[in-house]
Amino acid sequence: MFKSLIATAAAFVTLAAIPAAAQDQARASWVKMRSPAIEGNLEGNSAERTVLVVTPPGYDENTGKRYPVVYYLHGYWAPVEAQQAGFKLHEAVQAAAEAGNDVIMVMPDGFSKLRGGFYSSSPTVGDYETFVANDLVRWIDGNYRTIATRASRGLAGHSMGGYGTIRIAMKHPDTFSSIYMMSACCLDPMQMTAEQAKGIEAMTEADIAAAQFGQLAAVSTLATWSPDPTDDGFLKVYTGLKPDGTIDPLVNQRLAANSPLVLVPQYLSALNSLEAFAMDIGDKDFLLQGNAAFRAELDRFGVKYDFELYEGDHGNRIAERIRTEVLPFFGQHLDK
Amino acid sequence: MRALIAGALLALTASPVAAQNITAPPPPIPAGITVEEIKVHGASLMGNLEGNDVDRQVMVVLPPSYKTNPNKHYPVIYYLHGFAIDGKNFYNYMHVPEAVAKNAAEGNEFIVVVPSTLTKMGGSMYSSSVTTGDFRKFIAHDLVEYMDKNYRTIATRGGRGLAGHSMGGYGTWVIGMTYPQVFDSIWAQSACCVSARTETVESATAMGAVPIDGVDASGFGMRAGLASMVAWSPNPNNPPFYADFPLKDGKIDQSVIDRWRNNAPLAMVATHIEALQSFDAIGSDVGTKDGLIRDDTLIHEELEGFGIEHVWETYEGTHTDKIGERFANVVLPFFAQHLDKQ
Numbered sequence: 001m002f003k004s005l006i007a008t009a010a011a012f013v014t015l016a017a018i019p020a021a022a023q024d025q026a027r028a029s030w031v032k033m034r035s036p037a038i039e040g041n042l043e044g045n046s047a048e049r050t051v052l053v054v055t056p057p058g059y060d061e062n063t064g065k066r067y068p069v070v071y072y073l074h075g076y077w078a079p080v081e082a083q084q085a086g087f088k089l090h091e092a093v094q095a096a097a098e099a100g101n102d103v104i105m106v107m108p109d110g111f112s113k114l115r116g117g118f119y120s121s122s123p124t125v126g127d128y129e130t131f132v133a134n135d136l137v138r139w140i141d142g143n144y145r146t147i148a149t150r151a152s153r154g155l156a157g158h159s160m161g162g163y164g165t166i167r168i169a170m171k172h173p174d175t176f177s178s179i180y181m182m183s184a185c186c187l188d189p190m191q192m193t194a195e196q197a198k199g200i201e202a203m204t205e206a207d208i209a210a211a212q213f214g215q216l217a218a219v220s221t222l223a224t225w226s227p228d229p230t231d232d233g234f235l236k237v238y239t240g241l242k243p244d245g246t247i248d249p250l251v252n253q254r255l256a257a258n259s260p261l262v263l264v265p266q267y268l269s270a271l272n273s274l275e276a277f278a279m280d281i282g283d284k285d286f287l288l289q290g291n292a293a294f295r296a297e298l299d300r301f302g303v304k305y306d307f308e309l310y311e312g313d314h315g316n317r318i319a320e321r322i323r324t325e326v327l328p329f330f331g332q333h334l335d336k
Numbered sequence: 337m338r339a340l341i342a343g344a345l346l347a348l349t350a351s352p353v354a355a356q357n358i359t360a361p362p363p364p365i366p367a368g369i370t371v372e373e374i375k376v377h378g379a380s381l382m383g384n385l386e387g388n389d390v391d392r393q394v395m396v397v398l399p400p401s402y403k404t405n406p407n408k409h410y411p412v413i414y415y416l417h418g419f420a421i422d423g424k425n426f427y428n429y430m431h432v433p434e435a436v437a438k439n440a441a442e443g444n445e446f447i448v449v450v451p452s453t454l455t456k457m458g459g460s461m462y463s464s465s466v467t468t469g470d471f472r473k474f475i476a477h478d479l480v481e482y483m484d485k486n487y488r489t490i491a492t493r494g495g496r497g498l499a500g501h502s503m504g505g506y507g508t509w510v511i512g513m514t515y516p517q518v519f520d521s522i523w524a525q526s527a528c529c530v531s532a533r534t535e536t537v538e539s540a541t542a543m544g545a546v547p548i549d550g551v552d553a554s555g556f557g558m559r560a561g562l563a564s565m566v567a568w569s570p571n572p573n574n575p576p577f578y579a580d581f582p583l584k585d586g587k588i589d590q591s592v593i594d595r596w597r598n599n600a601p602l603a604m605v606a607t608h609i610e611a612l613q614s615f616d617a618i619g620s621d622v623g624t625k626d627g628l629i630r631d632d633t634l635i636h637e638e639l640e641g642f643g644i645e646h647v648w649e650t651y652e653g654t655h656t657d658k659i660g661e662r663f664a665n666v667v668l669p670f671f672a673q674h675l676d677k678q
Contacts, residue, residue, distance in 0.1 A: 037610065123609045123642060130610055189594050227606055230641050238606075253532045253603035256594040265570050265595060266464045269380070269473070300573060301466070 023060035026093035028084070029053050035135040041126035042229060042236045043113040049131065050109040052084050053144065054093045056102040065102075066147045068334035069140060070327065071132065071176070072107045073157030073164040076116035076185070076220070077213055080109040086315075087158075092323040101331030104144055108136050110161065114208070114220035118186070119157075119164025120258060124227035124236040125220075132164065133172040151275070151335040156180035156326050158318050159287075162279070163187065166260045169277075173270035178333040180326050181279040183314050185287055187294040189259035190221065192251050197239035205234060225258040226251050261290075264297045271298070276333040277305040280325065282312030356552055356559065357454065358421040360429035366437035368400030373424070376451070376482045381469035385578040386456045386566065388469050393452040394479065395427040396487070397436045399445035409488045409495075411675040412447045413668065414475060414519075416500030416507040419459040419528070419560050423452030426501075435664035444672035446497075447487060451479055453507075457551060457563035461529070462500075462507030463599055464514075467570035467578040468563075475507070476515035494616075494676035499523040499667050501659050502628075505620075506530065509601035509635070512618075516611035521674040523619035523647075523667050526655050530631040532600035533564055534593060540583035548576040568599045602631075605638045612639070617674040618646035621662065623653030 031051050038047040056067065074083035084107065093105050110117050110128060117128035141148040155176040157165040162184025169179045200219055208216065219235065228238035240251025256262050264271070271277070281291050298305060308325070310317065365371055375391045382390050401408060417426030427450040436448055453460035453471050460471040475498075484491040498519040500508040505527025512522040535543070543561055546554045551562055562577070569580040569592045582592045597603050605612065612618065618639070622632040629650065636648045647670065651658060 121607050121610055127610045225607065227609075228641065229643060249532070249534075250602065253597040253600055254606050256597040257600070257603045258607060259594065259598075262591075262594045262598045265466070265568075266598065268466050269464070269470055300571065302572065 023055070024057055026057055026090045026097060027055050027059070028090040029055070030081075033136070033139045035131040037127035037130035037135050041122075042124045042227075043126070043223070045112045045117070045126045047126075049136075050080055051136065052080065052089065052107040053140070054090050054105040055144070056093055056097045056104065058097075058102070059104075059145070063145075066145045067102055067104045068152035068154070068330070068336060069104045069106060069144075069146050070154040070156060070330050070334075071136070072105060072322070073119055073132065073155070073161030074107060074110055075157075075159030075161050076217055079111045080107060083107070087319050087322060089322065092319075092327050095323050096327040096331055099328065099331065101327065102336070103327065103330065103334070104140075104146060105327075106136070106140055108132055110164070112220070114223055115216060116160050116220050118160055118221060118224045119167060120224045122224045122227040123229055124223045128164075129168060129171065133168050133175050137175060147335060149335070150174060150177045152177075154178045154180070154330040154334050156182065156330075157184075158182040159185045159314065163260065167258075167263075169274065170260070170263055170267035170270045173273050178274060178276040178330060179278070180329055182318060182321065182326070183281045183285050183287055184279065184291060184294075186221065187259065187290040188261045189252075189256040192222070192226075192240055192247055192255060194241060194245055194247050197241035197247060197251075200235070200237070200239050201233070201241060203235070226254045261294050261297050264301060264303070268301055268303065271303045276329065277303070278307070278329055279305060280308040280310060280321065282314065282317065283309050284311075284313040286314060356420060356556065357425070357458065358429075359425045363428050363431040363433055365433045368440075369433045369437050370398040370403060371433055372396045372398070376479055378469065378474040378478045380473035380478050381471070383466075384469035385467045385570070385572060386469070388455045388460075390469075392474070393423055395423055395432070395450040396483075397427075397432050397448040397450075398487075399436055399440045399447065401440075401445060402447070402488070409490045409678065410445055410447045411495040411497065411671065411677060412449060412483055412487075412489045413497045413499060413671055414479065415448055415450045415663075416462060416475070416498070416504030417450065417453070418500075418502030418504050419563065420556060422454040423450045426450060430660045430663055432663075435660075435668055438664050439668045439672060442669075442672075444668065446668060446671065447483075447489060449479070449483060451475065455563065457566055458559045459503050459563050461503060461564055461567035461599075462511055463567035465567045465570040466572055467566045471507075472511050472514050475511050476518045480518055490676055490678065492676070493517060494520050497521050497523070497671040497675055499525065499663075499671075501525040502528045502655065506601065510599065510604065512615070513601070513604050513608040513611050516614050519615070520676070521615055521617040521619075521671060523621075523670055525659055525662065525667065526622045526626055526628055527601070527620065527632055527635070528628055529564065530600065530628075530635045531602045532593070532597040533561075535582040535588060537583065537586070537588060540581065540588060544581050544583050564596065569595045602635050602638055605635065605642065609642055609644070612642075612644045617670065618644065619649075619667070619670050620646060621649040621651065621666065623655060623658060624650050625653060626655040628655065
């Protein structure tokens with residue numbers, strides 16, 4: 001299902017040069033912070049997380065000024081540095097400032113041993129959900145001149161990050177007031193079959209290293225949503241495969257319990273408490289169906305949101321739309 | 337769920353009345369114990385589609401020194417009742433005042449709070465449903481806030497325990513995992529509904545055949561199924577139940593089953609490890625003659641697999657015959673060991 005993302009990832013081969021420090025321009029800085037929520041995970045993902053922080057022009061000089069913050073969650077497969085090379089968030093922050101919307105933009109490292117933590121909570125992978133919603137927000141509020149309130153915090157993301165956006169918005173409604181999901185993945189529940197489970201159990205470290213996008217994403221989501229510290233294998237996952245060759249329903253119960261589509265009825269008060277809620281997707285995106293099913297569920301429960309279907313695929317217009325749609329959206333809704 | 341029926345209906349000495357809800361005679365109130373019956377407004381329940389009361393009956397049991405020592409603050413145990421009974425009758429059945437007095441005599445004073453979450457369908461399932469009301473938030477937020485404002489509680493996480501029986505044991509698991517920051521320690525007695533509910537075409541067809549005015553007479557098991565449905569697969573556009581039924585076009589609707597799965601404590605554990613690890617202590621018990629022992633053993637094993645420390649006890653007993661004495665002799669002493677006393 002993630003196959004067409006490979007093309008996107010391949011496009012991120014070169015790192016864009018970050019402009020030299022000059023606060024007449026938006027400035028992107030790579031910083032490090034420690035996340036207690038990531039500590040102790042079984043994949044050995046570092047609790048020392050890289051974070052991209054983009055400050056708007058004038059940030060250095062206007063020492064009395066505080067800014068709203070947009071947290072941006074990147075997608076699967078490519079490391080955060082390569083994601084920024086594609087997104088060019090500093091250009092989006094610069095454009096927003098020129099339009100009168102000074103904002104700090106923050107992109108945390110959501111990468112893992114299996115190339116993405118899905119902003120979820122797993123002892124195998126780490127608690128990326130708490131890392132973002134708690135550790136990161138506190139650290140940013142403690143180290144930058146933010147307006148440290150819900151009304152001035154936005155959350156957005158692409159693909160796996162779109163999934164993270166809706167998941168975290170539902171589970172942490174007191175932290176973010178407005179959200180924007182771009183080409184979100186993983187909205188409808190996944191189903192593990194005996195066939196898939198056998199395939200995953202047979203994988204060696206070398207197979208993992210050589211795995212293609214879609215193949216690895218299936219393992220990565222399992223590590224995230226059906227972790228198992230007692231697994232004898234190196235993956236520390238529970239595939240649900242029983243000795244008689246059938247699937248333990250528990251694994252599919254766990255997968256369902258991590259599906260935003262399934263979560264909707266339970267988190268209606270959180271969704272309805274949002275100041276603004278937007279989502280978009282390209283008309284050639286392979287994730288159209290999951291997005292349509294998710295929107296139908298929101299419609300059924302009367303949750304209000306803005307939606308745009310644009311001409312494009314899963315990755316070819318993300319940087320442009322962060323600049324022309326996402327930051328203007330937050331400019332309109334976050335308190336300044 | 338079948339075991340629950342047998343347990344609840346056979347073992348309770350009380351008689352079912354209208355709407356098949358269980359009643360029990362008022363308990364003795366030992367000297368020094370104060371009992372207050374209050375109403376607590378549930379902002380989280382407003383607008384529920386079933387028309388359940390937003391102002392909830394709550395029994396508050398105060399320890400002996402509460403009246404004589406006006407500067408003292410107390411730890412609070414929130415105690416959740418099961419299906420087809422209200423808070424007051426559960427308080428009656430469990431002899432809560434005697435349990436509080438006994439523990440006070442041993443030097444452990446608590447306030448015990450028993451909220452009523454009885455709904456039109458016979459029980460809230462302590463879930464977050466637009467149809468039933470957001471009972472998880474009612475307990476963890478509205479009720480806790482009310483108690484902290486109106487009583488001399490220890491108004492911090494360290495001073496709060498959460499416990500419950502059967503549906504209330506289920507509520508203990510799901511509220512604990514959803515709002516871990518509110519409670520210091522939790523104990524589930526004979527928890528129901530631990531693994532995800534499933535249906536066959538036959539059972540789902542039977543659910544669909546119950547008219548809304550026939551729910552009360554449909555029997556304990558059917559009512560519990562319908563109560564679970566309105567709690568876990570609500571649908572504001574499908575009156576009169578305002579829920580999605582598990583049967584669609586003659587087949588089981590997997591999307592409905594998926595939504596029920598998302599409400600199963602067993603399925604929740606794997607993604608709530610951080611929450612579960614954050615508790616000071618976790619306890620769970622069940623009688624060896626209770627059919628729920630199978631499910632309750634599963635969640636014990638699930639916690640064990642994830643290395644989450646917890647107390648797990650089985651005892652000779654049914655779904656209901658020892659729960660009162662265990663509340664007094666096991667559950668409250670467990671909280672005495674873990675909650676802050678000042």
